[in-house]
Amino acid sequence: MMDVISSIQGVVWGPVMLVLLFGTHVFLTIRTRVIQRYVFKGIKLSVTPDKEAEGDVSGFGALATALAATIGTGNIVGVATAVASGGPGAVFWVWLTGLFGIASKYGEAVLAIKYRVKGKDGAMNGGPMYALERGLKQKWLGILFAVFAGVACFGIGNGTQGNSITGMVNNTFGISPVITGIVLTVATGAAILGGVKSIAKVCEKLVPFMAGFYVLGCIIILVMNHAYLGAAVKLIVTSAFTGNAMGGGFAGATVMMAIRFGIARGLFSNESGLGSAPIASAAAMTRNSVHQGLIAMTGVFWDTIIVCAMTGMVLVSSILKNPEGMSGLSGGDLSSAAFATIPVIGPIVLTVGLICFAWSTILGWSYYGERCWVYLCGQKAIMPFRIAWTIVVFIGSIVSLDLVWGIADILNALMAFPNLVALLGLSGVIAAETKKYLFSDNLDGWSDDEVPVVDK
Template sequence: MNVMEWINQINGWVWGFEMMLVFLAVGLYLTIRSGFIQFARIGVIFRETLGAIRERTLGSGGEISPFQATMIAMGATIGIGNIVGVTAAILAGGPGAIFWMWIAALVGMATKFAEATLAVHFRRQFADGSVSGGPMYYIARGLGLPWLGGLFAVFAAVAAFGIGNVVQVSAIAGTLETQLHIAPAWTGLLAGLVVAVVLAGGVRRIAYFAQALVPLMILFYLILAVAVLALNAAGIWPALRSIFESAFSLQAGFGGAVGVATIEMIKAGVGRGIFSNEAGLGSAAIAHAQAQVDHPVRQGFWGVMEVFVDSIVINTFTALVVLSTGAWMAGGTPYEVLGQGFGGIVSAQALLAVALALFAFTTLISWAFYGEESATFLFGEGIRWPYRLAYVVMAFVGGLGSFTTLIKLSDTMNGLMAIPNLIALVLLGGVVAKLTRGFFSGEPWTPPK
């Protein structure tokens, strides 16, 4: 067996149906341990997040605001998968895949709540006032298993070069070349330069970048989607009805004349939900750990909101565009289907290309931070600049080659990140429950030594 076959086998396992069930089971477990936080406290969550964006940050620790930390996290989770990936899920599993994507998101909210809460609780404070946190720290400090935290960090540091870098630059280059006739070499050059400038400023510059660009790209895409839906308003209700009818039909998918099995529909929907919002993978916790908050649960609320915006809002709008216009019925590649779905408005192809490029670019920047923090956990502060330089170089050349082996390896590493993270979430579920009870009973938070 050669290396590529070995990687493919592991990849098939970490992204297989059995692992999807594990993701859902852990999310359900954390939903119970947190007191059904995403349902019972939804009003509090909205008040503490969207209703408190402009409020002064609270507490010591962290270098950026809770909103900025969340924008870094959302910069990574909201990507081309929210547009192309959702379309691919519908083509593979039919409209019912969206229902199962929602289910994955609802339980994933509790998972992301736990990740963000634990990231703040177990983060490490340095003498210069900076902090570092994420799964590698709550595994090492919370479970007393630094080797397992190191394993997560290895997976994340390697995955960043593929799914966070080369995949994103390739997507930007391919889209801009097709729609705007911009040569990939120029795209790679621009991507490398911007990444270098942003990363040179550390987490604060990354935070300002994410705070400015992520809300803008979300608004831009939603306006584009609403414009399409306004022209196809009559198809919105049938689209919603098809999602629920198809979710419980044995012939739910498109898949030619016969359709696909229900199991394939569930795999398509749940898989897209997990890959889209990254709940359970642990990556977003690295960003949430940077927030200035007086209690970890406050940042946990932002974790819930992150999944809500990513999977319930953006993914749903994409699905409604694809379904209400009937574009999915014609088949073809996800890009072709998207082109048909958005084709009813002026300059749709160019605008969609801009949206895809923005989504991919924010992912590129956020994953640079994830990879750097992971490498720092393994090798210390001295690795930051060498890692940044290597990341910038890969961004330069990312649009010029296929890098098939690196992409497949990084995709596998991305899936493997979940194993140590999910183990920690289950074993630290009691800590999440205790912190949640303490927050709502007014107990002050004391970070562990």
């Protein structure tokens, strides 16, 4: 099974996908005149409520929901897997994917607001499927995205997260994955019953806590490893272009391996170009598309530019400090070894952080998947989806990590293709909206776009 999965991964994450993904990020960076320079304006807007605007949740609530789904095991286990498989240079490509990916995340949110619709229940619905249908007039591509995302969510947003939680809890506390899986299943089922509004309320409180808690642990380790930080930065940058790994179990990594695993894990972590986050952005109370676009793109800044970069520095500096002790480790074990250097509480800090990250991802992605199935089947799909979601939480908790990661990688690529078509095909709309509201100093202006009501 793993041989088959690996073969498929080699195709979907081959040169075509890497060029298309990075190319779209760079193209939109140019088309939006380097929208990354407005990231701090976006941060300011994210904490400024726009209560008069129409939508289901606040702009920050939409961002928190997207961040909950984004900041997950990719920030911890994903980065560690990239380092183990692609060498330290993979960290550079994870970070660079995030830097340029800010433009794609911005564009996705702009299109989500521009082409969102209102369901018969009054809820806002949006995302790549609506942009493809209403913007590009290619409904078949919208259906294709919804199918891929509706299936992919069970891997990237569910199975991998539950698997990481049960693995860490078992390693740290010796609790059986079956027991942890049952607890996760019950907690998830109870949390998603209230839809996006209740999910957003949980995420608004959980995201700041979990990110701050984990970053604090990273800072402690970096202080302990301060003598190796300079060497770690140099190794990350040089290995990204030479493929020279550090040895001790990490030898043999090539430039292509660093790029492949770095970009794959970067996408898994920040989801830029994937098309998932704009589904949450579409529910935001916002006065125009650019207003929410600026807020949405800050998610990549927090997720990749800050959290993933710190994780990478923690891992590489820890390996340099203790090459023999870290040799041969991968995934969660590599992260565990790094955090174990914090006396007494290190493993607990990592485990609590991972549990919060992964569970919030399960909640956020449940909304993404639900909206995709609503697009395909209407309101009748909501309850069956929620039941299936809770069941897969348990199944994912006891499935092999390698198999889950492999399947998630493939589904990521299948989701990304139609979404990137929307971003490229509607790049003129993104540029026009940016000029209309941001570059014309009209960011507080109200959109005159009609939000149609659909019968599902």
